[in-house]
Amino acid sequence: MNILRTELDGPLILEPKVFGDARGFFMESWNQRGFDAAVGHPVTFVQDNHSRSARGVLRGLHYQLPPHAQGKLVRCTQGLVYDVAVDLRASSPTFGRWAGVELSGENHRQFWIPPGFAHGFLVLSESADFLYKTTAFYDQPSEAALRWDDPSVAITWPLDGIEPLLSGKDVVAPLLADARRFD
Ligand SMILES: Cc1cn([C@H]2C[C@H](O)[C@@H](COP(=O)(O)OP(=O)(O)O[C@H]3O[C@@H](C)C(=O)[C@@H](O)[C@H]3O)O2)c(=O)[nH]c1=O
Numbered sequence: 556m557n558i559l560r561t562e563l564d565g566p567l568i569l570e571p572k573v574f575g576d577a578r579g580f581f582m583e584s585w586n587q588r589g590f591d592a593a594v595g596h597p598v599t600f601v602q603d604n605h606s607r608s609a610r611g612v613l614r615g616l617h618y619q620l621p622p623h624a625q626g627k628l629v630r631c632t633q634g635l636v637y638d639v640a641v642d643l644r645a646s647s648p649t650f651g652r653w654a655g656v657e658l659s660g661e662n663h664r665q666f667w668i669p670p671g672f673a674h675g676f677l678v679l680s681e682s683a684d685f686l687y688k689t690t691a692f693y694d695q696p697s698e699a700a701l702r703w704d705d706p707s708v709a710i711t712w713p714l715d716g717i718e719p720l721l722s723g724k725d726v727v728a729p730l731l732a733d734a735r736r737f738d
Pocket residue numbers: 604606614615616617618627674675676692693722
């Protein structure tokens with residue numbers, strides 16, 4: 556597994572070793588020992604999620620508040636998405652900054668987003684299957700969101716003229732100035 560850092564302290568891009576042959580490919584999509592070594596400490600996942608979205612769907616930016624804050628290990632198994640993490644750790648030198656990466660069924664990349672970050676993605680293919688593991692259970696009262704197009708965060712989503720399709724709650728998500736942050 557190849558590990559790439561972003562300009563933010565915490566998120567990691569993981570590139571699993573893919574064994575291709577005449578049948579197709581094989582890869583270890585998660586290996587506890589390798590993952591813990593990459594992150595530098597043991598991580599326990601408790602939930603796996605799967606969503607499917609059409610082109611132009613933008614889910615996010617989402618997080619859960621402590622004590623239900625979630626680390627997420629995300630990947631796209633079919634299609635192509637642009638995936639983004641935003642640093643919401645109040646004491647972080649990179650508070651309010653973002654990192655983005657293309658994840659696809661072709662590049663097999665995974666993105667580790669630790670607790671303390673908002674997360675979202677934009678679908679760039681006709682459809683996309685998005686799978687992720689979380690370190691805490693879904694807790695609806697702890698859900699929080701940050702506006703995807705907050706000018707102070709200024710994420711350069713590769714929209715290319717697409718009008719993103721958002722959920723009702725994402726349309727009215729607060730700007731960074733009003734969003735809940737992590738102490
Ligand atoms: C996230 C989640 C949702 N749900 C339910 C609640 C709701 O009725 C339905 C759809 O939920 P949402 O609209 O929040 O789904 P979605 O917009 O896909 O939410 C996800 O977005 C990405 C960007 C993330 O980072 C995830 O953590 C998660 O917040 O599924 C669960 O039962 N368990 C879960 O873990």
